Amino acid sequence: MTMTLNWSDIVLRLIAALAVGIAFGLNRDQRGRPAGLRTTTLVCLAACLAMLQANWLLGTVGKRQDSFVTLDLMRLPLGILSGMGFIGGGAILRRENMVLGVTTAATLWIVTVIGLCFGGGQIILGVIGAVLGLAVLWGFSFIERALHEDQRAVIVVIADTKKPITEELISRCANASIQIAGQSVAYSEQGEKAEMHFELRWRGRRRTVWPPTFVAELARRPGVSALQWRPAGFIGM
Structure with a gap:
């Protein structure tokens, strides 16, 4: 940072x-x-504004001889990063075995750091960070689509107990190479109907949690x- x-x-x-x-937001x-x-x-x-303010006050760092107060300008950007940690934590949601919002929190974090770089006058470093960050967000999404991961879903069936x-x-x-990881059943009061829950697990590409063809065939049985087919997300996210 320059003194002036x-x-x-x-x-x-x-x-x-x-x-x-804007570039990160468009992504x-x-x-x-x-x-x-x-x-x-x-x-x-x-x-960026917080770092500009710290840069602006750079010439007043230190303390007067008749004062116990020391001006620590690095607390300003550190406070920004700490506050962003709380915002990022609020963006993360957990539902059963699925965790959502981690990439959102990480995006806010890197955007904050890039803004601090620009505010501190490190334009080249900020540009490099922006290029790498955007490359991860845009480029890695294509890689993730090609990866096979453990996936989960639940089938709920209401059927006659006689059949x-x-x-x-x-x-x-x-x-279909699908594993039944667990199942439960509940019977109606007369015992004529049964509601069965089957927890399924298999390996497949991301965001392809669509029911296999046999699900529709079973529904017509x-x-x-x-x-009912309930996608339960991806394990380990």
Whole structure:
């Protein structure tokens, strides 16, 4: 950081932060993710402004001889990073075995750090960080689509107890390389209907948690009153 600031430096840093915030926001908006255009732009600008303020006060670092107060300017950007940690933590949600929002939190974090780089005058470092960050968000999504991961889903079947479906479902799942990890059953008061839950696990590509063809065939089976397929997300996210 330079000891003195002029308005051309300030404008350059703010424009760089604005451009990077917009670039990250466009990536999030295109994929329908949280923390879109406005959020990432505001976060990057806020971090840049905080660092500009620290840079502006750089000449007043230290303490007067008649004072016990010391001006520690690094507390300002550190406070920004700590606050962003709370915001990122609020963006992360856990539902059963599925964790959502981790990439959103990481995006806000790197946008904040890039904004601090720009605010501190490290334009080249900020640009490098922005290029690498955008490469990860845009490029790695194609790699993730090609990866096979453990996936989960639940089948809920309501059927007549006189026409059992369990054996056929187990056989169909085995033929489709789907493992039944757990199952439960509840009977109606008269014992004529049974509601069965089957927890399924298999390996497949991301975001392809669509029911196999045999699910629709089982739904048309005599004695089946209702059949529901519930994707449960991806293990380990």
